[in-house]
Amino acid sequence: MxxxxxxxxxxxxxxxxxxxxxxxxxxxxxxxxxxxxxxxxxxxxxxxxxxINRVDELSFLREENGRLEIGALTRHRFAETSAVVRSEVPLLAEALGYVGHVAIRNRGTIGGSLAHADPAAELPAVMVALDAGFTVHGPDGERIVAARDFFLGPHRTALAPGELLTRISVPPHRGGWAVEELSRRSRDLALVAVFVTVTMSGDVCESARIAVAGAGPTPIRPLTAEKSLAGGPLTDDAIALAAELVATETDPPGDLHAPAGYRREMAAVLTRRAITRAKESA
Missing domain, CATH: 3.30.43.10 (Uridine Diphospho-n-acetylenolpyruvylglucosamine Reductase, domain 2)
Incomplete structure (x- = not known):
């Protein structure tokens, strides 16, 4: 057509x-x-x-005031291969590698993927996991929206009519992290994807952040699962409990690609794997 x-x-x-x-x-x-x-x-x-491809002020990637600042027009591939991103926020660099194929990543933009708000896409979920902030510019000036508040539903965001996402601000994370994704074919949209960061003090988990894509109308942040991990060692039992809690906090759709029950079960499986890998990398 x-x-x-x-x-x-x-x-x-x-x-x-x-x-x-x-x-x-x-x-x-x-x-x-x-x-x-x-x-x-x-x-x-x-x-x-x-x-907006000639709006050069929207194309940048730099460290500023201890955070990674990304212009909305920055291409996926540029950010994926950036030494700054790989050093300061390696989870983001890893997640970008799951976005389509290289030809797509050469053209697609960070801001475009976020504003599209596909609940199965990687970038919305990873930004929630990283506690990113979004700068929005509109007729009434600028405002900042937390990633967790930006996504309202499938392809629905907090952008008001006439507003444009201009900047993504990401705090650095040098603790443990991991991505686990399940898709039917390589580089397809995820059936389920899980993004995890952990901050450890010795054997004790000080904090954990989890975000799940493909398991609800927006990226899911399973707070109960996160709280269950904080303040204790990441034993096999603790990780298994967190994975079970993730399954209870998700609301995946069922469609021709996978039934809801399968997605929920896979969310638990991928969470267990991701937390284990994040612990090992911390």
């Missing part, structure tokens, strides 16, 4: 982009990883497509 008719505007500054996005039913074009297929299938019928 071909896209339904729409107007096209190429913005050259952030202010131009925000002004254009005030048009009813306007959509943002960055890498086109998600929008272009939706246009071709006529699942998206915008009145206006706002191309």
């Amino acid at each position: 071909k896209a339904a008719p729409f107007e096209y505007f190429r913005a050259s500054s952030l202010d131009e982009a925000v002004e254009a996005l005030g048009t009813p039913d306007a959509r943002v074009l960055a890498g086109g990883q998600s929008l272009v297929p939706l246009l071709n299938l006529r699942q998206a019928r915008p009145s206006l497509v706002v191309d």
Whole structure:
């Protein structure tokens, strides 16, 4: 199929982009990883497509005030291969390698994946696990939204009409971490994926963060499971209990790819593996 008719505007500054996005039913074009297929299938019928690829102020990756700052227009592959990302937030670098194939990662953008808010996608979940903050720019200025509050449902975010995600701020994490993902084929969207970080003091787990993709309408943060790990050693029994709690805190969909019960069971299995690996890497 071909896209339904729409107007096209190429913005050259952030202010131009925000002004254009005030048009009813306007959509943002960055890498086109998600929008272009939706246009071709006529699942998206915008009145206006706002191309932000020449808004250079949205393309950056740097350390600033002890955090990793990423412009929304930064390409997946650039961040994946960045020495700064691999050093300061290795979990993010690892997660980016699961996003599609290299050709997709060369074009797709960090901000685009987050704004698309696919509940099975890796980046929304890893940003929740890392406690990232998102800067949003709109007609009324800037505001900051925590990653855990940004995703409201499948393909729904806290972005108001006319707002644009501009920056992702990620705190460094040098403790233990791990990614475990299950998909039908390599680089397919995850049936379930689990992202874990742990901070250890000797044999004691000071804190743990877990995020699960593909197990609910948004990335799932199983707080009960996290609390069960904090303050004690990561024994096999403690890890098994946390995995069971993750299964109870998820609400996976059932579809032609996998039934809900299977996804829930795999969430527990992958959590157990991920916590074990995170402990070993701490």
